[in-house]
Amino acid sequence: xxxxxxxxxxxxxxxxxxxxxxxxxxxxxxxxxxxxxxxxxxxxxxxxxxxxxxxxxxxxxxxxxxxxxxxxxxxxxxxxxxxxxxxxxxxxxxxxxxxxxxxxxxxxxxxxxxxxxxxxxxxxxxxxxxxxxxxxxxxxxxxxxxxxxxxxxxxxxxxxxxxxxxxxxxxxxxxxxxxxxxxxxxxxxxxxxxxxxxxxxxxxxxxxxxxxxxxxxxxxxxxxxxxxxxxxxxxxxxxxxxxxxxxxxxxxxxxxxxxxxxxxxxxxxxxxxxxxxxxxxxxxxxxxxxxxxxxxxxxxxxxxxxxxxxxxxxxxxxxxxxxxxxxxxxxxxxxxxxxxxxxxxxxxxxxxxxxxxxxxxxxxxxxxxxxxxxxxxxxxxxxxxxxxxxxxxxxxxxxxxxxxxxxxxxxxxxxxxxxxxxxxxxxxxxxxxxxxxxxxxxxxxxxxxxxxxxxxxxxxxxxxxxxxxxxxxxxxxxxxxxxxxxxxxxxxxxxxxxxxxxxxxxxxxxxxxxxxxxxxxxxxxxxxxxxxxxxxxxxxxxxxxxxxxxxxxxxxxxxxxxxxxxxxxxxxxxxxxxxxxxxxxxxxxxxxxxxxxxxxxxxxxxxxxxxxxxxxxxxxxxxxxxxxxxxxxxxxxxxxxxxxxxxxx
Numbered sequence: 001x002x003x004x005x006x007x008x009x010x011x012x013x014x015x016x017x018x019x020x021x022x023x024x025x026x027x028x029x030x031x032x033x034x035x036x037x038x039x040x041x042x043x044x045x046x047x048x049x050x051x052x053x054x055x056x057x058x059x060x061x062x063x064x065x066x067x068x069x070x071x072x073x074x075x076x077x078x079x080x081x082x083x084x085x086x087x088x089x090x091x092x093x094x095x096x097x098x099x100x101x102x103x104x105x106x107x108x109x110x111x112x113x114x115x116x117x118x119x120x121x122x123x124x125x126x127x128x129x130x131x132x133x134x135x136x137x138x139x140x141x142x143x144x145x146x147x148x149x150x151x152x153x154x155x156x157x158x159x160x161x162x163x164x165x166x167x168x169x170x171x172x173x174x175x176x177x178x179x180x181x182x183x184x185x186x187x188x189x190x191x192x193x194x195x196x197x198x199x200x201x202x203x204x205x206x207x208x209x210x211x212x213x214x215x216x217x218x219x220x221x222x223x224x225x226x227x228x229x230x231x232x233x234x235x236x237x238x239x240x241x242x243x244x245x246x247x248x249x250x251x252x253x254x255x256x257x258x259x260x261x262x263x264x265x266x267x268x269x270x271x272x273x274x275x276x277x278x279x280x281x282x283x284x285x286x287x288x289x290x291x292x293x294x295x296x297x298x299x300x301x302x303x304x305x306x307x308x309x310x311x312x313x314x315x316x317x318x319x320x321x322x323x324x325x326x327x328x329x330x331x332x333x334x335x336x337x338x339x340x341x342x343x344x345x346x347x348x349x350x351x352x353x354x355x356x357x358x359x360x361x362x363x364x365x366x367x368x369x370x371x372x373x374x375x376x377x378x379x380x381x382x383x384x385x386x387x388x389x390x391x392x393x394x395x396x397x398x399x400x401x402x403x404x405x406x407x408x409x410x411x412x413x414x415x416x417x418x419x420x421x422x423x424x425x426x427x428x429x430x431x432x433x434x435x436x437x438x439x440x441x442x443x444x445x446x447x448x449x450x451x452x453x454x455x456x457x458x459x460x461x462x463x464x465x466x467x468x469x470x471x472x473x474x475x476x477x478x479x480x481x482x483x484x485x486x487x488x489x490x491x492x493x494x495x496x497x498x499x500x501x502x503x504x505x506x507x508x509x510x511x512x513x514x515x516x517x518x519x520x521x522x523x524x525x526x527x528x529x530x531x532x533x534x535x536x537x538x539x540x541x542x543x544x545x546x547x548x549x550x551x552x553x554x555x556x557x558x559x560x561x562x563x564x565x566x567x568x569x570x571x572x573x574x575x576x577x578x579x580x581x582x583x584x585x586x587x588x589x590x591x592x593x594x595x596x597x598x599x600x601x602x603x604x605x606x607x608x609x610x611x612x613x614x615x616x617x618x619x620x621x622x623x624x625x626x627x628x629x630x631x632x633x634x635x636x637x638x639x640x641x642x643x644x645x646x647x648x649x
Contacts (some may be wrong), residue, residue, distance in 0.1 A: 005029065005036055009102045009120070012056075013042035013064075013112025016088050019051045022108040024173035025130070026057060031176075039100050041093075043112040047320060050382075053349070061350075062092040064112050067116050088114035097123055106130065107143065114139050121146035132172050135160055218247070235315055277371070277406035280325045282317040291315075294401050302333050305388070305396040312387045322347055323379030325403035326426075328357055328600055331370035332364040333397040339364065340390030345381035350488075352437040352460050352536075353385055358392060373406060378420050379429040413444035422449075432457035435490035460489040461536035467529075474502075474518050475549045475590055481515040482542065487531055495530040502546045518546040551584040551591040560584040562591040570600035577601055 010026055012018040019042075026038045042048035044061040049111035064086070091117040097105075105120035107113030108130045121127045128149040131140045134157050136150075144150060144163055153172040158164050181189065261302045262354035284295045291313045293303035305311065317323045327333045328343055340360040364370045386401075408423040416419040419428040422444045429439040436457040440448035465487040474480045486496075501507060504519035512529060523546040531538050549562035557566040562584050570578040580598040584591045 005033055005103045007037045007039070007100060007102045009039050009041055009096070009100060009105045009116060010108065011041040011113040011116035012106060012108040012110050013046035013048045014110035016047055016051065016114075018109040019048045020175060021048075021130055021132060021173040022106070023051070023055045023057070024175040025054075025106065025108070027176055028173070028209050037100075039096075039102070041096060041112070041116050042110070045348065046110065046112060047111075048112070049349055050316075060088045060096055062112065062115055064089045064115060064583075073157055090119055093119035097125065104128070107139075107147070108132075109137060109139060111139050114142060117143050118146050121148070130170070130173070131157065175469050184562075209641065219237045239260065264343070277327060277404040280323050280403040280404075280405050282319040282323050284315050285474070286314070286316040288313040288315065294398055296400065302397055302399050305334075305398055307388070307391045307393075307395045309388055309391055312385055314383070315386045316383050317381075319382070322382045323377070323403050325377040325405050326374060327371045327404035327406050328374050328377070329402055329404050330364065330368055330396075330398055331367075331369050331400045331402075333367060333399050335364060335366045336392040336394055337363045338390065339396065340388070340393040342387045342389055343375070344385040344387065345376075346383045346437075347381055347431070349383065350463075352458075353383075354438045354456075356381070356384075358389070362392075364396070375422075375427045376429040376441075377403065379439060381429070411444075411447045413442075413447055413449045416442065416449050418454075419449055435460055459533040459535040462491050462531045462533065462538040463488045465491075465531045465538040465540045467542050470540070472514075472542065472544045474505075474546045475586075476518050476521055476543065476546055477586060478549065478589065479515075479517045480505075482513055485529070485531070485540065487511045487538070490533050491531040492533045495532070497528045497530075498525075501527075502544060503546070514542070514544070520545045520546065521548055549584075549586050549591040551593050552591055555596075556580065557582050557593070557596075560591070562586045568598075568600075573600065575603045 008026075008029060010022040012022040022040065026040075030038065038050040038057055040048065040057050040059045041062060042052065042059065045413060049059065049061070071171050080391070094145050096116070102120070102125060104126040106128045106160060106166050107117040113129070117127050117129060127147045128141050128151055129140055129147040131137065132153055134154060136144070136157075137619050140150070143288050144161060147166065150161060150163070151168045151170045152158065153169055153170070153171055158167045158169070161167050179588055192418065287295055291303060291305075293301045293583055294305075294313075305313075335450065339362040341358075341362075342355060343357040345356040346353050354376075357372055359372055362370070408421075408426075410424040412421055412423060413428065415428070418430040419442050422428045424444055424447070427441040428444060428449050429441045432438050432440055432454070437460045438455060438456045438458050440452050440454050442452055445452075465485060467485045468483050472480070472482060491512075494507075494509050496507045496514075499507075501514065501516075502518045502520060502522040502525075505514060505516040507514055512531065522545065524543050526541055526543045529540050529542060531540075551557075551560050551562070551566075554567045557580075560566040560582075565581055565583045568580040568582075570576040571578065578600045580596055581617040582596040583594045585594060586592075
């Protein structure tokens, strides 16, 4: 990787441990190499889809997913999808390389980096792989034969590689954010600057589960020696807890002050049944400006939501698995009536919003909590949008809004695959197939989840709809095609406006391909192409122009249209005479020249030839005249002899 890097691709995915080092490297590179373009490539299901755009970088995706070591039916289905994605990803990676033309491709781990690094290596592009773990992960092991360099954090890492000559100890990249703030500034920003000692403990990868367990033991020991809290609760996932994941959270509250005899109570017991409903506590990000007070869970701060149809706010929960809840609640400061609203949700930024809740004619009381059941919330969502559908009698004065998880009542239907356990009469939601938004669901009846229903699944809006060449210039009488357009999600048909194409071209409404043999010349015309499915559509534009074929200038012949003959007057070269001709005919892609005819002769040569010709002609003429003279003399001599002989008689 010598010389200036003008364009670099960083590829990573899965977890923040892969994404953050890549972001740190990208930031460092752009500080050191001003003007360097950076593109991130990852999967459409990993954490990178949120973290990379948040860091301000362009992001492209390849279809790649992990393999699970299980023979459960859903895991087998997942692995089959992953196997299919494995066949798609190399072509997508090569397309990105052709489009971006990078000087280098750097992978920082995760299965999403495999197709990009491998494709780049095979294309002769400089590559490197960074591995944060001491023991290389599966992706790094698979890329070792292809990558130009393996970048590791410690000397001890080198022994784990088959090609130690490729290994370079660089350490693990750290974002500039860690150097821009002092400790005091960081504490103030996080709201933990009350003078108490602060201990931060964080872990990653497969060691996280074991270290969480050790942390729990240390906290228990601390509590035994010096009880500093009143209540201590362990919060587990409501369902679906998985080994080797961070599924345990701890919080310890000390007394409010030294003189207080009443400790702060940390109560998160909804999972274990102490309270009927518990607040699902998640931190928030990307809150619509002006509505921050609604998210602090404080009963003494207030905000006003305009009583206008269409007013909205959006927010994201930072829990990477999404918030799992079954009720949505408002804490109102003033009474209001006639209120109607909708709550929309989605799991990832590439999804369309799904309707999670719609209520009308609501009445809320002063300083009271109002809650509404949200059956699909247990499916887990990260991005939310609240929209006012019906204006209330007055503006809504709110102190907080929050998600609740309430205890199940009655018979419980056990979970089936991705469908979580729910109570009798409730629905158990799961994701729709690829290309669809919304949710599938089973209804809990008599302690058993029923058949899967898909009526809440709607087609996603087609996205990234485009032609490979959106500006087509065709040659009359030569076959041409636009090629099939590319897009994400599902498209069931295509339309084009205006519907009339140049004579000889046709539009395929099933594939979106424009093809045929144009028979007439036409000026540049812009067409709008619609890609649609039963629920949504997307548009793109393409321009088409048809021209006559022509031959490029060649030698003395200027650009010439097909069917025409170019004539060159040799006199234009100065002391030359003669004419040359060359015809332009239609070839496979455009006009092509035939063999030329005619010659250019220098005037001196022509004169010399004429002089020689005249000399030869004169010589020949004199020779002929001499012969003729001799013949004439012979004829005269013969007559005299006859006369003399006649006189003898």
